[in-house]
Amino acid sequence: MKHSFVIVALLFIGLAVNAQKTDVHFGVKAGVNIANVKVEDAGSYDSKASFYVGGLAHIHLTQHFALQPELMYSGQGGKTTIAGTDYKLKLNYINVPVLAQYMVGNGFRLQTGPQIGFLTTAKTKVNDDETDVKDSFKGTDFSWAFGASYVSTAGFGVDARYNLGLSDISENGGSKVKNRVVQLGLFYQFMHGK
Numbered sequence: 685m686k687h688s689f690v691i692v693a694l695l696f697i698g699l700a701v702n703a704q705k706t707d708v709h710f711g712v713k714a715g716v717n718i719a720n721v722k723v724e725d726a727g728s729y730d731s732k733a734s735f736y737v738g739g740l741a742h743i744h745l746t747q748h749f750a751l752q753p754e755l756m757y758s759g760q761g762g763k764t765t766i767a768g769t770d771y772k773l774k775l776n777y778i779n780v781p782v783l784a785q786y787m788v789g790n791g792f793r794l795q796t797g798p799q800i801g802f803l804t805t806a807k808t809k810v811n812d813d814e815t816d817v818k819d820s821f822k823g824t825d826f827s828w829a830f831g832a833s834y835v836s837t838a839g840f841g842v843d844a845r846y847n848l849g850l851s852d853i854s855e856n857g858g859s860k861v862k863n864r865v866v867q868l869g870l871f872y873q874f875m876h877g878k
Contacts (some may be wrong), residue, residue, distance in 0.1 A: 689722055707744035712738070713736075715736055717735060718868075721773060730765075734758075738757060738779075758865070759776055771808065772792070772809040774805070774807045780802075782797050796829075803825065820854065829846070
């Protein structure tokens with residue numbers, strides 16, 4: 685699976701490099717994550733709110749197609765209550781999505797592509813006590829992103845995305861655990877109108 689993500693990412697980058705005329709706009713973005721984790725044969729955690737923040741490079745390949753690699757810090761995880769005790773799983777990642785975008789009208793974009801995430805911290809919180817559980821989770825997470833966005837001629841935009849976790853992030857070898865994240869946010873592309 686890791687090899688297929690690398691191949692897809694390299695193909696997208698290759699398209700950008702080989703494009704005869706590229707128009708690149710850098711930008712910043714931030715927003716809210718509504719995240720949970722899906723546990724095989726055990727349902728899923730309840731969703732928990734967190735945030736993401738990062739940067740992007742919007743690379744026009746043709747009039748209607750673009751490539752958008754991003755680098756983002758993303759708070760993920762989930763929460764649940766068992767026998768009256770609250771449990772929170774707090775997973776923090778540096779995510780690198782590489783999205784293919786189809787621009788369907790004035791500022792509207794449909795987007796999809798692979799994402800690799802690098803785990804920075806993992807903690808469980810039971811009531812008010814936090815425990816480091818990074819050794820219980822794999823250092824990388826592979827996802828596929830689906831979404832849509834709109835950018836104004838001034839460079840301000842809104843973005844909605846669903847990141848479907850494809851890889852098992854558990855290091856324990858029991859039930860498979862996969863990330864699920866809905867992202868809603870704002871972004872700004874520098875020099876978008878030029």
